[in-house]
Amino acid sequence: MKICxxxxxxxxxxxxxxxxxxxxxxxRSLFFFLQMGRLVINELVGENFCKACNGxxxxxxxxxxxxxxxxxxxxxxxxxQARFCGVHYDTWRTNWFSRYVKCVEHFKAWDEEISFSxxxxxx
Numbered sequence: 001m002k003i004c005x006x007x008x009x010x011x012x013x014x015x016x017x018x019x020x021x022x023x024x025x026x027x028r029s030l031f032f033f034l035q036m037g038r039l040v041i042n043e044l045v046g047e048n049f050c051k052a053c054n055g056x057x058x059x060x061x062x063x064x065x066x067x068x069x070x071x072x073x074x075x076x077x078x079x080x081q082a083r084f085c086g087v088h089y090d091t092w093r094t095n096w097f098s099r100y101v102k103c104v105e106h107f108k109a110w111d112e113e114i115s116f117s118x119x120x121x122x123x
Contacts, residue, residue: 028086035085036096040103043075044111050074 050069082092
């Protein structure tokens with residue numbers, strides 16, 4: 001839980017210089033950032049399994065037909081992300097999606113650093 005809170009805080013830190021989604025309602029803005037952090041964690045953990053291939057990346061194992069998803073995972077659509085965070089789709093697309101992508105890239109870099117450090121420690 002402590003790591004999740006740190007990730008959410010870091011997500012807020014990445015977009016901190018930007019205006020709040022709801023300037024007159026701090027609780028609603030905080031909820032937005034918490035939900036945005038949860039979206040980032042969900043994308044990194046990989047719970048968005050493709051329903052067509054059930055997360056394997058192949059539709060039929062006997063014929064080994066490649067699924068159209070990305071390695072067995074399908075990211076949430078922008079409209080679903082906007083609904084999850086509680087903002088309108090147009091606001092998400094124009095103002096927040098690029099910041100969300102920055103957060104995801106930031107945490108993927110952290111993940112690579114951690115994996116590299118663990119790999120070096122084990123060897």
